[in-house]
Amino acid sequence: MSPSILRRPLTLAATVLLVLTPSLAGPLSPASAEGTKQDKIAERETVDQQLEDLRIDLGGVNDELADTYIALAETELLIPEAQQDLEDAQAELAAAREDDRLTGERLTAAQEEEKQLSGEVETGQEEVDRSDDELAQVALDAYKGGGLPNPSTIYTGGQDPQDAVDRSMNYRLTMSSQGSRLDTLRADQAVTENSADRLTAVREEIDALKLESEQAVQRTADAEDAAAAAKADLDDLYATQKTQRDDLEAKKTKYQEDEANLEDRSSTLDTEIEELARQEREREQKAAEAAKKKSSSGSGTSKKSSSGSANTGGGWNYPVNSRMNSNYGWRYHPIYHTRKLHAGVDFPVACGTSVGATHSGRVIARTHNSGAGNKIILSHGIHNGKLVTSSYHHLQGFAKPVGAQVSAGDTVGYVGTTGSSTGCHLHFEIQEDGNSVNPANYL
Numbered sequence: 001m002s003p004s005i006l007r008r009p010l011t012l013a014a015t016v017l018l019v020l021t022p023s024l025a026g027p028l029s030p031a032s033a034e035g036t037k038q039d040k041i042a043e044r045e046t047v048d049q050q051l052e053d054l055r056i057d058l059g060g061v062n063d064e065l066a067d068t069y070i071a072l073a074e075t076e077l078l079i080p081e082a083q084q085d086l087e088d089a090q091a092e093l094a095a096a097r098e099d100d101r102l103t104g105e106r107l108t109a110a111q112e113e114e115k116q117l118s119g120e121v122e123t124g125q126e127e128v129d130r131s132d133d134e135l136a137q138v139a140l141d142a143y144k145g146g147g148l149p150n151p152s153t154i155y156t157g158g159q160d161p162q163d164a165v166d167r168s169m170n171y172r173l174t175m176s177s178q179g180s181r182l183d184t185l186r187a188d189q190a191v192t193e194n195s196a197d198r199l200t201a202v203r204e205e206i207d208a209l210k211l212e213s214e215q216a217v218q219r220t221a222d223a224e225d226a227a228a229a230a231k232a233d234l235d236d237l238y239a240t241q242k243t244q245r246d247d248l249e250a251k252k253t254k255y256q257e258d259e260a261n262l263e264d265r266s267s268t269l270d271t272e273i274e275e276l277a278r279q280e281r282e283r284e285q286k287a288a289e290a291a292k293k294k295s296s297s298g299s300g301t302s303k304k305s306s307s308g309s310a311n312t313g314g315g316w317n318y319p320v321n322s323r324m325n326s327n328y329g330w331r332y333h334p335i336y337h338t339r340k341l342h343a344g345v346d347f348p349v350a351c352g353t354s355v356g357a358t359h360s361g362r363v364i365a366r367t368h369n370s371g372a373g374n375k376i377i378l379s380h381g382i383h384n385g386k387l388v389t390s391s392y393h394h395l396q397g398f399a400k401p402v403g404a405q406v407s408a409g410d411t412v413g414y415v416g417t418t419g420s421s422t423g424c425h426l427h428f429e430i431q432e433d434g435n436s437v438n439p440a441n442y443l
Contacts, residue, residue, distance in 0.1 A: 047077045052348050053325050054334065058422045065251045066422045069335050072244035079237050086230040093223035100216040107209040110202055117199040252335060272367070273377065273391060274434030280364050280379045281387045281433070316359050316442045317408050319392060319428050320415065322347040328438040343436035344393075344429030351396055351424040353415040357406040358390050358428070358443065366398050372427070373419025374398065376412050386432040388442075393427035394418050 054073050058066040318324075326346040330339050361380040368374050374395035380388040396416025400406060417424045430439045 043081055047074065047081075050077055052423065058334065063422065065248075065255045065335065068244065068248050068251050070422075072241065072248055073334075075237055075241045075244055079234070079241070082230070082234040082237050086227070086234050089223065089227040089230040093220070093227045096216065096220040096223040100213070100220050103209060103213045103216045107206065107213055110206045110209055114199065114202045114206060117202060248335070272369075273389065273429075273431050273436075276365050276377060277379075277387050277389055277431060277434035280389070281382075284379075284382065284387070315408055317356060318347075318443055319355050319358050319390075320347045320349050320353055320426055322349045322353075322426075325425070328436075328440065341436075344391075344427050345439050347415075347426045347428065349415050349424065349426060351414075351416050353426075354399075354411045355392050355395065355413045355415060355426055356409040357412050358408065358430075359388075360407045361390075361405075363400045363402050363404045363406065363412065364389070366402055369419065371420045373421060374413070374416060375419075376400070378406065378412065383432075387434075389431045389434075391429045391431070393429070394421040394425065 331342040365377040372393040395413040
């Protein structure tokens with residue numbers, strides 16, 4: 001089978017793809033293929049984590065609008081990966097084409113060498129056969145008595161000494177000629193045998209190259225299909241991106257009043273906690289005054305405040321065992337493009353996860369509103385002259401009643417996605433006299 005038959009033309013779809021990276025040495029080995037698989041898993045996990053963080057950032061946004069934004073964000077996060085897949089596929093296609101070309105050149109060279117060796121072997125064998133026939137004829141003539149003279153007859157029957165000398169010289173020349181012919185025959189036979197061995201090896205190489213060429217053709221076809229599929233996937237992502245962007249813009253207009261509602265909810269929440277802190281401070285003061293009066297009346301030894309605040313001991317803990325997301329501070333809203341204070345920190349964890357008290361204290365409120373959803377608030381007593389409280393938002397349920405004393409780590413509720421939440425997570429805040437502060441100052 002000739003190289004032109006073995007190597008089919010490339011399809012038009014693959015031909016139009018641009019080769020952006022250098023040629024690869026060959027197909028992926030099992031080890032590198034496994035590495036590629038692990039890379040894809042890691043990339044997907046990174047995308048999922050980014051989407052999880054974005055969904056948490058969209059707290060307070062209409063669910064339909066949030067879902068549209070998340071869908072667009074996922075598409076845009078997948079585009080770089082799809083672009084890389086296309087470039088990898090194009091590089092593999094270039095490598096497959098080069099492999100096909102080199103294999104074709106090697107096959108052509110081997111076939112030309114086969115043709116040359118075949119001629120040499122045929123010519124050499126003809127020469128060996130002719131020389132062999134001539135030597136055989138000499139041997140046959142000698143056997144019949146008409147060939148080479150007997151050496152003993154060279155010196156008998158001669159007329160004079162010169163005749164004997166001439167006959168002796170002729171004998172030597174005849175024997176020398178036959179010996180030279182025999183040496184030539186042996187050399188011709190060796191050359192012919194070597195050529196024949198090389199011809200056999202070349203023919204074996206041709207068979208192997210034909211198989212390799214067929215594999216190169218298949219590899220090229222597979223690479224063409226992979227490159228075309230990668231190009232189609234990337235084109236689909238770009239088309240989806242445009243559709244989702246248009247959809248997002250339409251829904252932003254539909255739900256534009258939500259932006260103002262976000263600020264109203266934030267103000268309401270701050271006012272709520274501020275009032276609770278004021279009431280708790282008054283309660284602490286009254287309890288302290290009552291304890292002081294009781295102590296001065298000599299009725300017994302001094303007792304600690306009944307508030308069960310942070311003064312009961314214990315450290316400041318994370319409320320859940322999770323990475324922290326959306327740190328405290330001003331945040332740029334991904335949809336409305338406005339700045340808004342994020343008054344706490346978020347922990348992306350599964351719904352139903354136990355939420356622990358960040359410090360020892362007392363439950364002072366369990367509330368529900370459209371923003372925070374189910375929320376529990378703990379008082380941790382006076383620290384540096386200020387009443388410190390912690391609040392846990394979007395809970396699925398509560399674990400402690402109002403007035404319950406808690407130690408650091410005690411379960412006070414369970415993670416959920418109630419209120420203005422677009423995914424399971426815990427929103428956690430710390431306040432000083434009702435004003436939010438960075439939880440990192442305590443945790």
